[in-house]
Amino acid sequence: MATTPISHPRxxxxxxxxxxxxxxxxxxxxxxxVFASLLLLMLVHPLVSGIGPNTIDLxxxxxxxxxxxxxxxxxxxxxVFARLLEGGRISLLxxxxxxxxxxxxxxxxxxxxxxxxxIADAIAMRSVDVAMTLPPVILLLVLASxxxxxxxxxxxxxxxxxxxxLSRLVRSRLLELGxxxxxxxxxxxxxxxxxLIWRHALPNSIDILVVFATLQVASAILLEAxxxxxxxxxxxxxxxxxxxxxxxxxxxxLTNYPWQWMFPGLALVVVVLAINFIGDGxxxxxxxxxxxx
Amino acid sequence: xxxxxxxLSVRGLTKHYVQRGIGRRQTVHALDDxxxxxxxxxxxxxxxxxxxxxxTIGRAILRLIEPTAGQVLLDGTDVTALSxxxxxxxxxxxxxxxxxxxxxxxxxxxxxxxxxxxxxLQGVRGREKRRQMALDALASVxxxxxxxxxxxxxxxxxxRQRIGIARALVLEPELIVADEPVSALxxxxxxxxxxxxxxxxQRNNLTMLFISHDLGxxxxxxxxxxxxxxxxxxxxxxxxxxxxxxxxPYTRALISAVPGLDPDADRSGQQVLQGDIPNPANPPSGCxxxxxxxxxxxxxxxxxxxxxxxxxxHFKACIRDV
Numbered sequence: 001m002a003t004t005p006i007s008h009p010r011x012x013x014x015x016x017x018x019x020x021x022x023x024x025x026x027x028x029x030x031x032x033x034v035f036a037s038l039l040l041l042m043l044v045h046p047l048v049s050g051i052g053p054n055t056i057d058l059x060x061x062x063x064x065x066x067x068x069x070x071x072x073x074x075x076x077x078x079x080v081f082a083r084l085l086e087g088g089r090i091s092l093l094x095x096x097x098x099x100x101x102x103x104x105x106x107x108x109x110x111x112x113x114x115x116x117x118x119i120a121d122a123i124a125m126r127s128v129d130v131a132m133t134l135p136p137v138i139l140l141l142v143l144a145s146x147x148x149x150x151x152x153x154x155x156x157x158x159x160x161x162x163x164x165x166l167s168r169l170v171r172s173r174l175l176e177l178g179x180x181x182x183x184x185x186x187x188x189x190x191x192x193x194x195x196l197i198w199r200h201a202l203p204n205s206i207d208i209l210v211v212f213a214t215l216q217v218a219s220a221i222l223l224e225a226x227x228x229x230x231x232x233x234x235x236x237x238x239x240x241x242x243x244x245x246x247x248x249x250x251x252x253x254l255t256n257y258p259w260q261w262m263f264p265g266l267a268l269v270v271v272v273l274a275i276n277f278i279g280d281g282x283x284x285x286x287x288x289x290x291x292x293x
Numbered sequence: 294x295x296x297x298x299x300x301l302s303v304r305g306l307t308k309h310y311v312q313r314g315i316g317r318r319q320t321v322h323a324l325d326d327x328x329x330x331x332x333x334x335x336x337x338x339x340x341x342x343x344x345x346x347x348x349t350i351g352r353a354i355l356r357l358i359e360p361t362a363g364q365v366l367l368d369g370t371d372v373t374a375l376s377x378x379x380x381x382x383x384x385x386x387x388x389x390x391x392x393x394x395x396x397x398x399x400x401x402x403x404x405x406x407x408x409x410x411x412x413x414l415q416g417v418r419g420r421e422k423r424r425q426m427a428l429d430a431l432a433s434v435x436x437x438x439x440x441x442x443x444x445x446x447x448x449x450x451x452x453r454q455r456i457g458i459a460r461a462l463v464l465e466p467e468l469i470v471a472d473e474p475v476s477a478l479x480x481x482x483x484x485x486x487x488x489x490x491x492x493x494x495q496r497n498n499l500t501m502l503f504i505s506h507d508l509g510x511x512x513x514x515x516x517x518x519x520x521x522x523x524x525x526x527x528x529x530x531x532x533x534x535x536x537x538x539x540x541x542p543y544t545r546a547l548i549s550a551v552p553g554l555d556p557d558a559d560r561s562g563q564q565v566l567q568g569d570i571p572n573p574a575n576p577p578s579g580c581x582x583x584x585x586x587x588x589x590x591x592x593x594x595x596x597x598x599x600x601x602x603x604x605x606x607h608f609k610a611c612i613r614d615v
Contacts, residue, residue, distance in 0.1 A: 013401075013444065184391075185397055188357055189384055189410060189411035189415070191410075192381060195414060199410070203399075203402075
């Protein structure tokens with residue numbers, strides 16, 4: 001039989017096609033634009049502005065928005081705009097770090113459970129069950145009493161709480177993947193667990209991981225805000241959206257100085273919404289069934 | 294074949310699946326006490342209907358599934374006794390060609406990555422050397438070199454199957470288990486793929502187990518044929534003998550079920566089997582074929598018929614001589 005050259009143009013890889021689908025989703029692109037510009041603002045602001053998040057202006061306590069303080073000031077004369085951006089940096093730092101940590105832990109445990117055989121599966125899934133029963137507030141109280149509240153313990157708690165869900169998703173994907181012929185072929189060529197995880201499990205659960213990561217960033221921001229609002233998360237004077245809301249919870253502030261809680265709350269809602277839109281777009285992009293849509 | 298040294302020797306290979314339900318527990322007999330030998334360079338066909346255990350034998354020999362009992366000796370090494378580590382090294386010598394050319398190639402890897410995966414796993418050093426070996430393997434299955442940077446979905450079923458064959462051959466194995474390698478392909482592509490497989494087998498002096506339900510294909514490719522029913526061997530004979538002078542009633546039924554091209558052919562002598570294949574979780578006592586056998590007598594239910602040599606190189610598992 002003759003060797004026939006294949007002349008049609010080179011096709012894009014599966015990941016590139018997913019990216020192309022993502023680009024054609026207006027909701028996801030708006031979310032990405034909003035998130036990217038807020039991120040840029042957070043990163044650039046401390047470089048160009050003279051007012052830091054902890055700079056106290058005693059002549060302007062509980063002042064409304066003005067030319068010098070765009071979003072007003074709080075009860076000790078700190079600039080709300082500067083604190084809002086500082087809080088965003090810390091909230092995002094906590095959210096992204098804890099999401100990455102839970103991504104790695106969740107994927108590895110799910111992968112060992114899904115591909116490592118029956119005994120490894122049993123051990124891994126029991127540890128998932130245990131981790132799922134951890135009560136967040138009590139865990140944080142215990143940790144805080146050992147290390148004191150702070151950014152580190154908050155990251156640790158959020159990571160410890162959120163990986164089990166991912167493990168379950170990854171495991172069920174890999175239980176099915178392990179029976180597929182190309183994975184059987186790989187084992188038949190001498191693949192061990194490490195190779196199977198790196199070369200087959202990872203590329204074939206990348207959709208789960210990307211979607212989990214984005215949605216997890218959003219829920220970690222909320223969890224951090226919740227913990228900080230209870231006074232268990234990021235402690236003052238560091239700013240976070242949660243502890244800004246916490247500081248503004250008295251009736252006087254709620255009724256008389258709305259800029260002190262309205263703007264952090266608004267920022268929280270906008271960022272979480274934007275990230276969720278991005279996550280939805282990614283989920284659709286990785287779903288081959290949405291190709292025609 | 295007995296004068297030749299056995300390259301592959303399968304002894305009492307058994308695979309049972311235990312199904313646990315609430316308050317009940319049943320054992321599915323996928324494979325029961327299967328023994329046969331294959332000489333080096335020989336091609337042996339495994340034939341039987343769906344559920345007869347063809348694929349289970351192929352995968353159990355390569356330890357892609359763990360057999361419940363029995364031994365597999367490949368060139369004197371007991372494959373079933375190898376440690377996981379030793380087994381991974383040993384896998385270089387035995388490779389599998391899959392039935393479904395769509396499921397057997399990863400959608401997320403280029404053909405180059407698929408072909409070099411085994412080389413990486415078997416510790417072949419040097420990216421260039423591996424690439425060259427992949428190119429050679431591609432050329433041996435008549436695919437162009439520019440296929441290396443493409444993805445599997447860009448190829449047709451027949452091309453994919455050739456990639457699957459190239460993947461098995463790139464490791465330079467001595468034993469190939471080909472599991473219905475053409476049954477998922479168009480008829481026009483089947484002949485092409487069969488001829489390719491046969492010429493590669495002869496050129497590299499490969500020992501091949503060829504699993505199929507298509508007697509015509511098996512007769513063309515194989516030196517000897519093993520007929521399976523419900524996880525047991527019914528008959529073993531050379532291809533010619535098996536098709537011309539079958540001794541087991543099941544083999545006869547299989548052969549007479551092969552459709553001919555002539556619609557007006559006389560089919561009055563055709564023997565059609567009644568009923569379905571028995572439940573492997575609850576196989577019949579004695580001979581597993583007796584419930585569908587036109588020649589069954591009471592004694593068939595009483596004892597498991599041994600695989601006996603009826604003439605040199607021709608074995609059958611049937612107590613009747615009909």
